Amino acid sequence: MLWLAISLFFVWCAYREIRSSLVAPPGYDDPQPITKPYLAMVIALALAFAWPPVHRWYFEHYLSRIATDLAEGRNAKVHCNTVWDTMLDTQMLAAGHAVISTGEIGLQHPWCSTLQSYLHHPQRASEEELWSLGMLTHESMHVRGEANEARTECQAVQRNYRTAKLLGVADAVAKKNALDYYNNLYQQRAVSGIMQAAYYSAQCAPGKEWDEHLADSSWGP
Ligand SMILES: [Zn+2]
Structure with missing residues:
Protein backbone atom coordinates (compact mmCIF):
# COMPACT_ATOMS: atom_id res chain seq x y z
CA MET A 1 0.00 0.00 0.00
CA HIS A 55 2.79 -7.05 -10.63
CA ARG A 56 2.32 -8.78 -7.29
CA TRP A 57 -1.48 -8.71 -7.65
CA TYR A 58 -1.23 -10.16 -11.12
CA PHE A 59 1.06 -12.97 -9.89
CA GLU A 60 -1.26 -13.67 -6.93
CA HIS A 61 -4.23 -14.06 -9.28
CA TYR A 62 -2.20 -16.29 -11.55
CA LEU A 63 -1.12 -18.51 -8.63
CA SER A 64 -4.68 -18.53 -7.25
CA ARG A 65 -5.97 -19.98 -10.52
CA ILE A 66 -3.32 -22.71 -10.46
CA ALA A 67 -3.88 -23.49 -6.76
CA THR A 68 -7.64 -23.75 -7.40
CA ASP A 69 -6.93 -26.18 -10.22
CA LEU A 70 -4.66 -28.25 -7.95
CA ALA A 71 -7.28 -28.15 -5.19
CA GLU A 72 -9.69 -29.71 -7.65
CA GLY A 73 -12.15 -26.87 -7.76
CA ARG A 74 -12.01 -25.67 -4.17
CA ASN A 75 -11.43 -21.97 -4.36
CA ALA A 76 -7.87 -21.00 -3.48
CA LYS A 77 -6.70 -17.45 -2.94
CA VAL A 78 -2.95 -16.96 -2.87
CA HIS A 79 -1.43 -13.99 -1.10
CA CYS A 80 2.24 -13.12 -1.56
CA ASN A 81 3.28 -11.52 1.71
CA THR A 82 5.42 -8.40 1.59
CA VAL A 83 8.12 -7.92 4.23
CA TRP A 84 5.57 -6.00 6.32
CA ASP A 85 2.88 -8.66 5.89
CA THR A 86 5.38 -11.29 7.01
CA MET A 87 6.38 -9.29 10.10
CA LEU A 88 2.73 -8.93 11.10
CA ASP A 89 1.80 -12.54 10.26
CA THR A 90 0.93 -14.63 13.31
CA GLN A 91 2.40 -17.61 11.46
CA MET A 92 5.57 -15.73 10.55
CA LEU A 93 7.80 -18.76 11.08
CA ALA A 94 5.91 -20.91 8.56
CA ALA A 95 7.17 -20.25 5.02
CA GLY A 96 3.67 -20.94 3.76
CA HIS A 97 0.31 -21.60 5.33
CA ALA A 98 -3.25 -22.28 4.27
CA VAL A 99 -6.70 -22.08 5.82
CA ILE A 100 -8.71 -25.09 4.66
CA SER A 101 -12.10 -23.53 5.35
CA THR A 102 -11.50 -20.31 3.38
CA GLY A 103 -8.93 -21.47 0.80
CA GLU A 104 -6.58 -18.64 1.74
CA ILE A 105 -2.92 -19.40 1.12
CA GLY A 106 -0.18 -17.15 2.46
CA LEU A 107 3.34 -17.36 1.07
CA GLN A 108 5.88 -15.49 3.15
CA HIS A 109 8.36 -13.00 1.79
CA PRO A 110 10.34 -13.72 -0.39
CA TRP A 111 8.91 -17.08 -1.53
CA CYS A 112 6.79 -15.63 -4.36
CA SER A 113 9.95 -14.00 -5.74
CA THR A 114 11.74 -17.34 -5.42
CA LEU A 115 8.92 -18.97 -7.40
CA GLN A 116 9.25 -16.26 -10.06
CA SER A 117 12.99 -16.95 -10.26
CA TYR A 118 12.20 -20.64 -10.72
CA LEU A 119 9.89 -19.78 -13.63
CA HIS A 120 12.65 -17.77 -15.30
CA HIS A 121 15.00 -20.78 -15.51
CA PRO A 122 13.26 -24.04 -14.45
CA GLN A 123 15.91 -26.09 -16.26
CA ARG A 124 18.49 -24.97 -13.70
CA ALA A 125 16.27 -24.70 -10.64
CA SER A 126 18.08 -24.28 -7.34
CA GLU A 127 17.05 -26.22 -4.23
CA GLU A 128 15.31 -23.13 -2.90
CA GLU A 129 13.38 -22.67 -6.13
CA LEU A 130 12.25 -26.30 -5.98
CA TRP A 131 11.08 -25.68 -2.41
CA SER A 132 8.95 -22.79 -3.69
CA LEU A 133 7.36 -25.07 -6.30
CA GLY A 134 6.66 -27.69 -3.63
CA MET A 135 5.24 -25.04 -1.30
CA LEU A 136 2.60 -23.94 -3.81
CA THR A 137 1.54 -27.55 -4.34
CA HIS A 138 1.63 -28.32 -0.60
CA GLU A 139 -0.58 -25.37 0.39
CA SER A 140 -2.97 -26.21 -2.47
CA MET A 141 -3.32 -29.71 -1.03
CA HIS A 142 -4.40 -28.17 2.28
CA VAL A 143 -7.07 -26.17 0.43
CA ARG A 144 -8.09 -29.42 -1.27
CA GLY A 145 -9.01 -30.60 2.24
CA GLU A 146 -6.05 -32.40 3.82
CA ALA A 147 -4.92 -31.24 7.28
CA ASN A 148 -2.32 -33.89 8.17
CA GLU A 149 1.10 -32.52 7.18
CA ALA A 150 2.69 -35.81 6.11
CA ARG A 151 -0.28 -36.73 3.92
CA THR A 152 -0.46 -33.19 2.53
CA GLU A 153 3.19 -33.29 1.57
CA CYS A 154 2.81 -36.73 0.03
CA GLN A 155 -0.10 -35.55 -2.09
CA ALA A 156 2.06 -32.58 -3.08
CA VAL A 157 5.12 -34.57 -4.15
CA GLN A 158 2.92 -36.63 -6.45
CA ARG A 159 1.56 -33.41 -8.02
CA ASN A 160 4.65 -31.20 -8.31
CA TYR A 161 4.96 -32.35 -11.92
CA ARG A 162 1.37 -31.20 -12.53
CA THR A 163 2.05 -27.86 -10.81
CA ALA A 164 5.16 -27.21 -12.86
CA LYS A 165 3.25 -27.98 -16.07
CA LEU A 166 0.40 -25.68 -15.01
CA LEU A 167 3.03 -22.99 -14.45
CA GLY A 168 4.08 -23.42 -18.06
CA VAL A 169 7.28 -25.42 -17.52
CA ALA A 170 8.19 -27.73 -20.41
CA ASP A 171 7.20 -31.35 -19.87
CA ALA A 172 10.64 -32.96 -19.51
CA VAL A 173 11.90 -30.16 -17.24
CA ALA A 174 8.72 -30.31 -15.11
CA LYS A 175 9.22 -34.05 -14.66
CA LYS A 176 12.87 -33.62 -13.70
CA ASN A 177 12.07 -30.83 -11.22
CA ALA A 178 9.33 -32.92 -9.58
CA LEU A 179 11.58 -35.97 -9.35
CA ASP A 180 14.49 -33.92 -8.00
CA TYR A 181 12.14 -32.65 -5.31
CA TYR A 182 10.99 -36.15 -4.40
CA ASN A 183 14.41 -37.85 -4.60
CA ASN A 184 16.37 -35.15 -2.83
CA LEU A 185 14.35 -32.61 -0.84
CA TYR A 186 11.60 -34.97 0.24
CA GLN A 187 14.03 -37.70 1.29
CA GLN A 188 16.03 -35.12 3.29
CA ARG A 189 12.95 -34.54 5.41
CA ALA A 190 13.30 -38.08 6.81
CA VAL A 191 16.68 -37.30 8.34
CA SER A 192 16.44 -33.57 9.16
CA GLY A 193 14.97 -33.72 12.66
CA ILE A 194 11.56 -33.96 14.24
CA MET A 195 10.05 -30.84 12.58
CA GLN A 196 10.82 -32.08 9.08
CA ALA A 197 9.88 -35.68 9.95
CA ALA A 198 6.28 -34.51 10.47
CA TYR A 199 6.19 -33.91 6.70
CA TYR A 200 7.60 -37.31 5.76
CA SER A 201 6.28 -40.85 5.53
CA ALA A 202 7.93 -44.02 4.28
CA GLN A 203 4.49 -44.86 2.85
CA CYS A 204 4.92 -42.01 0.40
CA ALA A 205 6.63 -43.87 -2.41
CA PRO A 206 5.74 -45.51 -5.73
CA GLY A 207 3.55 -48.56 -5.06
CA LYS A 208 3.30 -47.87 -1.31
CA GLU A 209 0.14 -47.15 0.68
CA TRP A 210 0.01 -43.42 -0.05
CA ASP A 211 0.65 -43.75 -3.79
CA GLU A 212 -2.48 -42.30 -5.43
CA HIS A 213 -1.54 -43.82 -8.81
CA LEU A 214 -2.25 -40.52 -10.55
CA ALA A 215 -2.11 -40.61 -14.33
CA ASP A 216 0.30 -37.67 -14.21
CA SER A 217 2.11 -38.58 -11.01
CA SER A 218 5.56 -37.03 -10.48
CA TRP A 219 6.97 -40.53 -10.08
CA GLY A 220 4.88 -42.13 -12.83
CA PRO A 221 6.36 -43.48 -16.07
ZN1 LIG B 1 1.27 -27.78 5.61
Whole structure:
Protein backbone atom coordinates (compact mmCIF):
# COMPACT_ATOMS: atom_id res chain seq x y z
CA MET A 1 0.00 0.00 0.00
CA LEU A 2 2.90 2.36 0.72
CA TRP A 3 4.13 2.03 -2.87
CA LEU A 4 0.66 2.75 -4.22
CA ALA A 5 0.35 5.78 -1.96
CA ILE A 6 3.67 7.13 -3.31
CA SER A 7 2.49 6.40 -6.86
CA LEU A 8 -0.76 8.30 -6.23
CA PHE A 9 1.25 11.25 -4.94
CA PHE A 10 3.08 11.45 -8.28
CA VAL A 11 -0.24 11.05 -10.15
CA TRP A 12 -1.45 14.05 -8.18
CA CYS A 13 1.71 15.99 -9.14
CA ALA A 14 1.02 15.19 -12.83
CA TYR A 15 -2.63 16.22 -12.46
CA ARG A 16 -1.64 19.48 -10.81
CA GLU A 17 0.85 20.25 -13.60
CA ILE A 18 -1.71 19.55 -16.36
CA ARG A 19 -4.44 21.45 -14.56
CA SER A 20 -2.25 24.53 -14.18
CA SER A 21 -1.88 24.58 -17.98
CA LEU A 22 -5.68 24.74 -18.36
CA VAL A 23 -6.75 26.80 -15.36
CA ALA A 24 -4.73 29.68 -13.92
CA PRO A 25 -3.17 28.42 -10.68
CA PRO A 26 -3.64 30.50 -7.47
CA GLY A 27 -1.64 33.72 -7.67
CA TYR A 28 -1.46 33.75 -11.50
CA ASP A 29 -3.66 35.57 -13.99
CA ASP A 30 -3.27 33.00 -16.77
CA PRO A 31 -2.73 29.23 -17.12
CA GLN A 32 0.95 28.27 -17.05
CA PRO A 33 2.74 26.29 -19.77
CA ILE A 34 3.46 22.65 -18.95
CA THR A 35 7.02 21.88 -17.89
CA LYS A 36 7.40 18.78 -20.03
CA PRO A 37 10.50 17.23 -18.39
CA TYR A 38 8.83 17.61 -14.97
CA LEU A 39 5.58 16.05 -16.23
CA ALA A 40 7.47 13.15 -17.84
CA MET A 41 9.42 12.61 -14.62
CA VAL A 42 6.37 12.48 -12.32
CA ILE A 43 4.49 10.16 -14.72
CA ALA A 44 7.54 7.86 -14.87
CA LEU A 45 7.77 7.85 -11.06
CA ALA A 46 4.02 7.14 -10.73
CA LEU A 47 4.38 4.13 -13.03
CA ALA A 48 7.58 2.92 -11.35
CA PHE A 49 6.01 2.94 -7.88
CA ALA A 50 2.75 1.36 -9.11
CA TRP A 51 4.52 -1.52 -10.87
CA PRO A 52 5.58 -3.70 -7.86
CA PRO A 53 2.11 -3.94 -6.25
CA VAL A 54 0.35 -4.32 -9.62
CA HIS A 55 2.79 -7.05 -10.63
CA ARG A 56 2.32 -8.78 -7.29
CA TRP A 57 -1.48 -8.71 -7.65
CA TYR A 58 -1.23 -10.16 -11.12
CA PHE A 59 1.06 -12.97 -9.89
CA GLU A 60 -1.26 -13.67 -6.93
CA HIS A 61 -4.23 -14.06 -9.28
CA TYR A 62 -2.20 -16.29 -11.55
CA LEU A 63 -1.12 -18.51 -8.63
CA SER A 64 -4.68 -18.53 -7.25
CA ARG A 65 -5.97 -19.98 -10.52
CA ILE A 66 -3.32 -22.71 -10.46
CA ALA A 67 -3.88 -23.49 -6.76
CA THR A 68 -7.64 -23.75 -7.40
CA ASP A 69 -6.93 -26.18 -10.22
CA LEU A 70 -4.66 -28.25 -7.95
CA ALA A 71 -7.28 -28.15 -5.19
CA GLU A 72 -9.69 -29.71 -7.65
CA GLY A 73 -12.15 -26.87 -7.76
CA ARG A 74 -12.01 -25.67 -4.17
CA ASN A 75 -11.43 -21.97 -4.36
CA ALA A 76 -7.87 -21.00 -3.48
CA LYS A 77 -6.70 -17.45 -2.94
CA VAL A 78 -2.95 -16.96 -2.87
CA HIS A 79 -1.43 -13.99 -1.10
CA CYS A 80 2.24 -13.12 -1.56
CA ASN A 81 3.28 -11.52 1.71
CA THR A 82 5.42 -8.40 1.59
CA VAL A 83 8.12 -7.92 4.23
CA TRP A 84 5.57 -6.00 6.32
CA ASP A 85 2.88 -8.66 5.89
CA THR A 86 5.38 -11.29 7.01
CA MET A 87 6.38 -9.29 10.10
CA LEU A 88 2.73 -8.93 11.10
CA ASP A 89 1.80 -12.54 10.26
CA THR A 90 0.93 -14.63 13.31
CA GLN A 91 2.40 -17.61 11.46
CA MET A 92 5.57 -15.73 10.55
CA LEU A 93 7.80 -18.76 11.08
CA ALA A 94 5.91 -20.91 8.56
CA ALA A 95 7.17 -20.25 5.02
CA GLY A 96 3.67 -20.94 3.76
CA HIS A 97 0.31 -21.60 5.33
CA ALA A 98 -3.25 -22.28 4.27
CA VAL A 99 -6.70 -22.08 5.82
CA ILE A 100 -8.71 -25.09 4.66
CA SER A 101 -12.10 -23.53 5.35
CA THR A 102 -11.50 -20.31 3.38
CA GLY A 103 -8.93 -21.47 0.80
CA GLU A 104 -6.58 -18.64 1.74
CA ILE A 105 -2.92 -19.40 1.12
CA GLY A 106 -0.18 -17.15 2.46
CA LEU A 107 3.34 -17.36 1.07
CA GLN A 108 5.88 -15.49 3.15
CA HIS A 109 8.36 -13.00 1.79
CA PRO A 110 10.34 -13.72 -0.39
CA TRP A 111 8.91 -17.08 -1.53
CA CYS A 112 6.79 -15.63 -4.36
CA SER A 113 9.95 -14.00 -5.74
CA THR A 114 11.74 -17.34 -5.42
CA LEU A 115 8.92 -18.97 -7.40
CA GLN A 116 9.25 -16.26 -10.06
CA SER A 117 12.99 -16.95 -10.26
CA TYR A 118 12.20 -20.64 -10.72
CA LEU A 119 9.89 -19.78 -13.63
CA HIS A 120 12.65 -17.77 -15.30
CA HIS A 121 15.00 -20.78 -15.51
CA PRO A 122 13.26 -24.04 -14.45
CA GLN A 123 15.91 -26.09 -16.26
CA ARG A 124 18.49 -24.97 -13.70
CA ALA A 125 16.27 -24.70 -10.64
CA SER A 126 18.08 -24.28 -7.34
CA GLU A 127 17.05 -26.22 -4.23
CA GLU A 128 15.31 -23.13 -2.90
CA GLU A 129 13.38 -22.67 -6.13
CA LEU A 130 12.25 -26.30 -5.98
CA TRP A 131 11.08 -25.68 -2.41
CA SER A 132 8.95 -22.79 -3.69
CA LEU A 133 7.36 -25.07 -6.30
CA GLY A 134 6.66 -27.69 -3.63
CA MET A 135 5.24 -25.04 -1.30
CA LEU A 136 2.60 -23.94 -3.81
CA THR A 137 1.54 -27.55 -4.34
CA HIS A 138 1.63 -28.32 -0.60
CA GLU A 139 -0.58 -25.37 0.39
CA SER A 140 -2.97 -26.21 -2.47
CA MET A 141 -3.32 -29.71 -1.03
CA HIS A 142 -4.40 -28.17 2.28
CA VAL A 143 -7.07 -26.17 0.43
CA ARG A 144 -8.09 -29.42 -1.27
CA GLY A 145 -9.01 -30.60 2.24
CA GLU A 146 -6.05 -32.40 3.82
CA ALA A 147 -4.92 -31.24 7.28
CA ASN A 148 -2.32 -33.89 8.17
CA GLU A 149 1.10 -32.52 7.18
CA ALA A 150 2.69 -35.81 6.11
CA ARG A 151 -0.28 -36.73 3.92
CA THR A 152 -0.46 -33.19 2.53
CA GLU A 153 3.19 -33.29 1.57
CA CYS A 154 2.81 -36.73 0.03
CA GLN A 155 -0.10 -35.55 -2.09
CA ALA A 156 2.06 -32.58 -3.08
CA VAL A 157 5.12 -34.57 -4.15
CA GLN A 158 2.92 -36.63 -6.45
CA ARG A 159 1.56 -33.41 -8.02
CA ASN A 160 4.65 -31.20 -8.31
CA TYR A 161 4.96 -32.35 -11.92
CA ARG A 162 1.37 -31.20 -12.53
CA THR A 163 2.05 -27.86 -10.81
CA ALA A 164 5.16 -27.21 -12.86
CA LYS A 165 3.25 -27.98 -16.07
CA LEU A 166 0.40 -25.68 -15.01
CA LEU A 167 3.03 -22.99 -14.45
CA GLY A 168 4.08 -23.42 -18.06
CA VAL A 169 7.28 -25.42 -17.52
CA ALA A 170 8.19 -27.73 -20.41
CA ASP A 171 7.20 -31.35 -19.87
CA ALA A 172 10.64 -32.96 -19.51
CA VAL A 173 11.90 -30.16 -17.24
CA ALA A 174 8.72 -30.31 -15.11
CA LYS A 175 9.22 -34.05 -14.66
CA LYS A 176 12.87 -33.62 -13.70
CA ASN A 177 12.07 -30.83 -11.22
CA ALA A 178 9.33 -32.92 -9.58
CA LEU A 179 11.58 -35.97 -9.35
CA ASP A 180 14.49 -33.92 -8.00
CA TYR A 181 12.14 -32.65 -5.31
CA TYR A 182 10.99 -36.15 -4.40
CA ASN A 183 14.41 -37.85 -4.60
CA ASN A 184 16.37 -35.15 -2.83
CA LEU A 185 14.35 -32.61 -0.84
CA TYR A 186 11.60 -34.97 0.24
CA GLN A 187 14.03 -37.70 1.29
CA GLN A 188 16.03 -35.12 3.29
CA ARG A 189 12.95 -34.54 5.41
CA ALA A 190 13.30 -38.08 6.81
CA VAL A 191 16.68 -37.30 8.34
CA SER A 192 16.44 -33.57 9.16
CA GLY A 193 14.97 -33.72 12.66
CA ILE A 194 11.56 -33.96 14.24
CA MET A 195 10.05 -30.84 12.58
CA GLN A 196 10.82 -32.08 9.08
CA ALA A 197 9.88 -35.68 9.95
CA ALA A 198 6.28 -34.51 10.47
CA TYR A 199 6.19 -33.91 6.70
CA TYR A 200 7.60 -37.31 5.76
CA SER A 201 6.28 -40.85 5.53
CA ALA A 202 7.93 -44.02 4.28
CA GLN A 203 4.49 -44.86 2.85
CA CYS A 204 4.92 -42.01 0.40
CA ALA A 205 6.63 -43.87 -2.41
CA PRO A 206 5.74 -45.51 -5.73
CA GLY A 207 3.55 -48.56 -5.06
CA LYS A 208 3.30 -47.87 -1.31
CA GLU A 209 0.14 -47.15 0.68
CA TRP A 210 0.01 -43.42 -0.05
CA ASP A 211 0.65 -43.75 -3.79
CA GLU A 212 -2.48 -42.30 -5.43
CA HIS A 213 -1.54 -43.82 -8.81
CA LEU A 214 -2.25 -40.52 -10.55
CA ALA A 215 -2.11 -40.61 -14.33
CA ASP A 216 0.30 -37.67 -14.21
CA SER A 217 2.11 -38.58 -11.01
CA SER A 218 5.56 -37.03 -10.48
CA TRP A 219 6.97 -40.53 -10.08
CA GLY A 220 4.88 -42.13 -12.83
CA PRO A 221 6.36 -43.48 -16.07
ZN1 LIG B 1 1.27 -27.78 5.61
